[in-house]
Each structure stands twice: as structure tokens, then as C-alpha cells.
Amino acid sequence: MVSTNQRAMKVVEELLENAEALGCKVVKLDCGATVIDLGLNCRGSWQAGVLFTRACIGDLGVVSLSDFKLNDQYSFAAVNVFIEQPLIACLGSQIAGWKLGEGEFATIGSGPARGIAHVASDWYFEMTDYKDDYDKAVLCIQDVKYPSNEIALEVANACHVKPEDTYILMSPSTCVAASIQVSARMLEQTCHKMFEKHFDPAQIVMIRGKAPIAPVVKDELKTMGRINDALIYGSEIEVWVDAEDKDIAKVIHQLAGKTSSPNYGELFEDVFKDAGCDFFYVDHDVHSVGKIQIHNVNTGRAYCAGEINYEALERSFLN
Template sequence: MTSVTPISVNASSEKLVARLVDHAARLNVQIARTDAGTVIVDAGVDALGSADAGLLIARICMGGLGRVTRRTTLEHAPLWPTCIDVQTSNPVLACLGSQYAGWSLSATKEQTGGKKFFSLGSGPARALAVKEPLFTELSYRDHHDRGALVMEVDRLPPQIVIDKVLNDCGLAPDKLTIAVTPTQSIAGTVQIVARVVEVALHKTHVLGVALDEIIEGSGSAPLPPPAPDGIQAMGRTNDAILYGGRVHLTVKRDATAKRLAAELPSSNARDYGRPFAEIFTSFNYDFYQIDAALFAPAEVWVSSLESGMTYHGGAVNKDLLDTQWLANGDA
């Protein structure tokens, strides 16, 4: 029997990380190195960043196992002029084993010597640290000697957090790259909207569906301009997926396809129908008070390999997006 070498999400994304660093000027990102050699990529804190940087960082986030592109849609009455398209033939590993923002990284103000720091780490370095119970369920751990992590935060990480990442990942300082993408930055907006398939995979996991049922995943979501206010920027990126995200999954069994088509869309949630920033504010900025069913794409198609049939559920909410994103709410 021929043995199969496990996929390394860090090795698969290594060339993409090198491209991000080597083409920093073209991508409008800034590169800094700690005294020990850890590379910090500023894609929106002090640097302007760019949509191209966001696309590349999104691919890095997926461990090099997905395609992420920007598409202009100027046909009659498009959902939005620009969309982000995502495709992966390794959806569970790319989305949950790498892209999912599940690693909590924090430091107190005493530890930083200034302000407290908090960020959820995403990207392939998560699979080196395996600090989340999810990796036990996935039965996956990466062992590459280089790693990349993405932080969606509006400041560069303090050394104490960098040291924690290095220690937990078992990396030499010069083998780690951290990209920082604030939500209210161009690159940050792109890489968050590019999570449209990941959001569907996470909701599938929350529903208790066996992850080995999922074979292929693709999706798209509209790309809004970032808002200068952090809460509004977060609202826009969530609304893009919750009210404008479209996902197509291929699964093994017919029963799974039927169930996901019915239960996956965000319209199943109690809190559906209001802009996310409004929902978040109404719950005193506590994510855990929001109905978890809301975190899902707006519309899904689920194809069954067993029957060859495709099941459809949900719908985009163009009116809500237009009201939030267009000047004067013009539709």
C-alpha cells in the first residue's frame, strides 16, 4: 500500500508568505522584524494595505489550499459591483484547520507595559500550536519548521504575544511571519469577506454534521469598502456574508445535502434581518449573546454525490446591503 504524506498547511502557504514579504512595496504593506528575526507584516495599521494584499493574505489563511479572487460584476442589477470568490478542494483542512480565527491571544496592560492586547489568530500556524479542541476533532497537527499567522487587530502584537506564539508553535523566531489586518483596513475587509466558505463549514460543524461529508466548497460574497469606525467595519464584513454570501458545497450523502440546504442559511437565526453592527450593539458588544445560527452564508446550494441532486436554501438580502452601504440608502 502506498502511504500518503499528510498535507502541511504551513508548507503549502510558504511561497505565498514569501510573496507577501518580497512584494511589500507593490502591495502597500510594511515589513518589520523583531530583534530575534520574526517578520511582522503591517497590512493596515500604519500601512495603507491593498485589496491585492488582502487576497494574498486570505490564501495564506487557507493554508495555500484555496483560490481567492476578486471579480467585478457590472451586469444589470448586480448584487454589488465587486465580489470575492473562494474555492477549495480541501474545505475542512483549508477552512477549519487553517483559516478559522480560533486561537485566542491576549496580554494584560501590565504584560505589555501599556494597553491590554487581544486578537483571535487565524491561519496555518494554528495547526502547529493546536491549542483549540477543534484540532482533536480534526485529528490534525502540522509539523513544519515555518509558520504564518494572521491577526485581525488594529495594532501590532507586543513581544509577549509573539513569544507565546513562538513557544506554542515550537518555532525559531526567524521562522514565523505574522500579518496584521485591521477590520477597518482594505486588506482586512478582503480577508474577512474571503471567509464566506469557512463560515459555512463552521456552521456545518456547529450543526453536528460529520465534517468528512464535505468534499468541495466554493462561494462568493460582495466586497464593501471598509468603514472608518471599527464597529461599522465589522458590521459590513459580517453583513457581506450573512446577507450577501453564497456558498456551494458538495457532500457525500443525500440526507446531508437536504439538511444543510434547510438549516445552513443565516435566515434560520432569531437575530436575522438587522444589520450586524446594530445587533452587536444591542447585545452590549457580546458576541456570545447573538444567536449562533446567524453566522452563516445567506444562500446555499448543496450537491449530493449519492443522488446527483442539488438542494437550495436561503436567499441574499440585497435591500439590507444597499441600505447600509449606498449613499442615502439608494437602491
């Protein structure tokens, strides 16, 4: 079976070899682990964001940049992602499911290392039986501080690799690399919600998506709101499935925010504040995509739900 960590290491090597040109910073922890900073204490770059995304999906897809037209005056960059093995790339790697550390030192890990560790708390492996086995581990985190030696050792020990063979890619929300890699989670979000709505994501043949890259601002809360709004109101997904028409018709309106989210139309920053700035209290259906179309390879029928909500994006991106 394909190794997401082996594939991601090629991306890591590119980042290490071209760190200065990519606006990244390489930090060696005392334990020997390597941290690659893509925007906390460095400027980051568009290409760093693309590489961050490729690493996060185990380099099992095509990631590119394009354009998103908001209105007659404003347009933004967009990220396009094409994936053919979503159970591995999205659920076995990209989704953020590994809780690391405790208290103020806690963080959430995503990326290929999850597929080696398979920690009990990472329940997303209920959706896929993927298991990786490689002698190097690549983890991705989004945080406002570098991971500690303790975090790095926790990763190394869980993955049964040496600390010096542990690589952690990180960025805060307030940089372009983070904005790109969050918008690129539109497919992961769709696969996850399919599972929650009792549609087997193993039926996906191919999947692609596009979402605007939210303009960052130095305010962490405001940026977090924008990057989530980019997914909720600006993402557009195309899925090819091998399934029954009746099952597609039953699930598709449960996947789009317009027809499933109780908070549709509200900006994520406001929803998050109302939840006491605790993701645990945010309704799960808030995390939906903007527009989705599903094609059935069995019957040739197509289904569509949702919309691109330009008005919500204007409120989020321009104020």
C-alpha cells in the first residue's frame, strides 16, 4: 500500500532545500526533531502553502492556484485540489484528528504521521482502515507557537521513529500558507460529512474542489473566521461516486451549508464567539461546503445542492 509519509518526505525535502526562497524557517528542536515554520516567524509564500497542502494530503493529489472573482471590483486567489484516493489522502492523512499535549501546550495534528500512530483518540480512523508503516513521520499543525520537545517526542514515540526522523510543518492562522491549506480542506470536509450522514465515502471514485484563499489579517480570531468562511461560503465540490441514485438524493442536501447548517448566513467569527470560542460547542453542520455536485458513474445522473454565497464572503473578506 502507498505510504503517505514516504511521499510527504519528498515535499519536506523540497521545503528544506529551498527554505529561504520559499520564505520558510527551519528549526531544530533539542530532541533532534525538525520544525518547518511556514509563516509564524517568517514571511511564508504561495508556494509554501501549496507544499504544506501537498504534505498534509500525503502528496496524493494535484494542488494548484487559480482565481476567484468575488464581484465586479474584487477577486482573490483560489486553491484547486484533485484527489483520487480520498480515504487515504483526506481521512487517513489530512483531517485534523490527533490531540497532542495537554492544557496550554495542547495542539491538534493532521497529516501523514496520523496514519502511522493510529492513536486511540483519533476516531477518524473509523472511516478508513488505512495504516502506514515508514521510518520517518511528517506531521502538520496550525498553532501560534512552535511545538515543544515533549510534543515532538510524543509524535516520535507514537510513530516508533527516531526524534531526528520526525518532521513537523507548522504555521499560525495569520499567514498565506495557512489560508491556502485550510481552504484546501474542502474535500476532507466533504468526505467527513458524508460519513456522518451515513453515506460511505468508500463509494467515492474521484473528487475535486475549489475554494477562495481568504485574505489574512494580523488578528488571529478574524483570520480564523475568514478562512472558515472561505470553506463554508466559497467552496465548490465535484464528486464522482459508485452508488445508488436514491442514496445520493438522500444525502446531497445534507452536505451543503445552505440546506443543512442552522447558522447558514452567519459569519464563522460570530458563530465561534457565540460558542464561547470553543469548537466543541459549534454545531457540526456549520462545517459544510458551499456548493456540491455529485455524478453517479453507474447511471450517469447528476445531482447538485448549495450555492456560492458571495454576499457572505463580501462581509467576511472586505470588512
